[in-house]
Amino acid sequence: MAAPAPYAALVDRFGEMAGVPSCPDDAPVRELSPDCLESAATPGDLFRKLDEWGMPALVIPHGLAWGIHAPPAADLRTQLRRAQHDPRRERLLEVMSGHGNGEEYRASAEAGAEPVCQAPTADFLPCCWRAGELMRERCGELAPAECEARVEEAQRLALEAGAQAHRVIPGTRTEEWLDCDQCRDCFKPASFLRPRLTAQYAAALSSADESDDAGRPFRYRFGFIASTDTHTARAGSGYKQVAREAMTDQHAPPTEADARRIERFVLRTPEGPGPVAYEPSRLRALFDAERTASFLYPGGIVAVHAAGRGRAAIWSALERREVYGTSGPRILLWFDLVNGPEGRAPMGSEVALAEAPRFEVRAAGALVQRPGCPDEARAALSPERLRALCVDECHHPGEERHPIVAIEVVRIRPQRTADEPVARLIEDPWLRLPCAPDPSGCAAGFSDADFARDTVYYVRALQAETPAINGANLRTRFDAEGRALSVEPCAGGWRTPAGDDCLAPVQERAWSSPIYVDFAAPQARPALSSR
Secondary structure, rough: OOOHHHHHHHHHHHHHHHHEEOOOOOOOOOHOOOOOOOOOOOOOHHHHHHHHHHOOOOOOOOOOOOOOOOOOOHHHHHHHHEEEEEEOOEEEEEEEEEEEEEEOOOOOOOOOOOOOOOOOOOOOOOOOHHHHHHHHHHOOOOOOOHHHHHHHHHHHHHHHHHHHHHHHHOOOOOHOOOOOOOOOOOEEEEEOOOOHHHHHHHHHHOOOEEEEOOOEEEEOOOOEEOOOOOOOOOOOHHOOOOOHHHHHHOOOOOOHHHHHHHHHHHOOOOOOOOOOOOOHHHHHHHHOOHHHHHOOOOOOOEOOEEEOHHHHHHHHHHOOOEEEEEEEOOOOOEEEEEEEEEEEEEOOOOOEEEEOOEEEEEOOOOEEOOOOOHHHHHHOOOHHHHHHHOOOOOOEEEEEEEEEEEEEEEEEEOOOOOOOOHHHOOEEEEEEEOOOOOOEEEEEEOOOOOOOOEEEEEEEEEEEOOOOOOOOOOOOOEEEOEEEOOOOOOOHHOOOOOOOOEEEEOOEEEEEEEEEEOOOOOOOOOOOOOO
């Protein structure tokens, strides 16, 4: 018997899960039945359960900025309170995975406080606006007033639909929506980027009315990691940009006939000339992945500065935030504050200073990969196993390294008051330090003469350009004025040939964990005695 299609297996799995009763919310975790499904409705509930387990734990938010599941107005501020954020456990934040980069804040992509469709800007096309344009094209011989009413209705419904805005205009193709609601100038961005769920936004926030245990404003103080997160048991697959369909989460119908069946029976695609309301469904969102496919990548990887290779040493590095993430290649990175009160302080540190902080950064590019697999892998595993694990493209480094072309420094000055505009506090990049094209690496130093308030610093090490899967996302073409003319999505399944990896040049990178430098105002000196 043939194996079930992945979609059928997924539906069956959801059915099995739905048949398991939920565990009672008020029962201690060690007394729960093994036959119930345990869950935590809020981060606070999760922390309570971890307290009951009584074991060391790290809670790492991941994929936050991915708009497929997060509504446009989602905001990390809602969890910035002691009841919902535990700094002892939430030490780290994932900035990159197979679902894209959630580092970069973009004010142009923010949803407003009121549900109003914003006009396009030079760097962002709202899907609600595009919905109105598509509706206007369908007006035909309608009276102008009736046409405008339908345009406004389409914009409203698209706003309500969020990442499923394209479902409110029946019969449209992916290409007709151009690159709406997508970040145009981000590196390997998350699909439908949610700016108020990004790492930079988190670092800029301060609580309006709560303090931490040291009496400081309650803030997120995350270290940065990256992960693969492609659900195929191929961890760390970003070392090579090959085999798009195997090394990313791109799953789609293999034939056009399969696609049409899914549209009819799962997505229930509506028909008609006018706009229609979208009925929310997480199951449908999983199947409706045609636009998402252009924003899926082999994923990132986490690196630790550890005293050894054992679990205890790695766990210790994660807990103290002496970690960094890369977009997939095994880039080497060090970032230190050199004039800390107790001497040199590595990435992830928190210090208080009354003088200008001084930093050093060193980086070396990843080793250039050789094709195929090394002899030791072929000796240990059968050809069938190597094909299943890594499609015959193992981690196979040579002796030469990719050069680092620049170090970028990001400076973020956290809010002094909760109403201080975040966009003014994030300087990206604050400094750009060019590197000579030396395969042995790059080293640089810098200081901040303007230091006069609590400040967050982190660095990005940028490699020389190399081809990357989905490096150009929707492959948008623009006119001379910067308006989107057309897109060429990198679709999963039948629409894009399996051998097309949708490669485009990018600067792969590594992100350090931040160094959190709190401003310690110098004590006033006593007046000199006249005697």
